Amino acid sequence: MDKQVALVTGASRGIGRAIAERLAQDGFFVIGTATTDNGADSISAYLGEHGKGLKLDVANPDSIAEVMKSINDEIGAPIVLVNNAGITRDNLLMRMKDEEWDDIINTNLTSVFRMSKAVLRGMMKAKTGRIINISSVVGSTGNAGQANYAAAKAGMVGFAKSMAKEVGSRNITINTVSPGFIDTDMTKELSDDIKNTLLSSIPLSRLGKAEEIAHTVSFLASNGAAYITGENIHVNGGMFMP
């Protein structure tokens, strides 16, 4: 493999797909993961010769070990990892079940720890690497009904800052991108009422596009971003300015 390898989790649709397509354009060989065989096939189809879709459950350590082994053996060690896979299990805290909490923490936060650890050996050997976590504006602002999701998304930021300090000396950077409300399947589930209220709080008065998140990730993965680490970049149309 003469191309550098980039790994994007949750790449079958939405922001993950836009990121995978963008990194492929940037010249990476992109491995996109999905939780089902169908999802993996569709990733292989849209990436064509520029990459490959693989089935991966980021909440399952055995699945991660197996997939990472096959990537390292058959394709090459990734030097870019985009931790994008995520789910929601919204509920008011008073009604939130342990299961709803645990699912979110496992899939959205513990996965970031496991995936990052899994790619680190290859990056340390290569003496270069970029890890980019896709968080959410909700991790900074909070959101009623999303205590679990917001906690996981905020957790990614602290994780990234710590890891940035640990591995900076090896030329490995780790950053976070916090999208605001982006036009994807995840936000299509919102009611019109909620959407209208949201739009009135966004200075640019529109939802963001998945491609706009992908551009930011592309920048962080590029040589031009070599001196940025531990940072959290908000891409939210101005709805939240830290």
Next chain:
Amino acid sequence: MSNIEERVKKIVAEQLGVKEDIATDASFVDDLGADSLDTVELVMALEEEFECEIPDDEAEKITTVQQAIDYVVKNA
């Protein structure tokens, strides 16, 4: 045995950038100036050289050149 000792010392020298002769009882951190991440990388390099997998709890106990040699003699 001496062969293993030489190979271990060569890796330690490469990983930690040590130019002088390395004493067998040298501690990676105290004598050779390694930081904690260097020791992790060192173990990775040993695993590759001797084609073995060193579990994390064993790896933590390898803090000197002699301990690395002992581990390899016993396990590789």
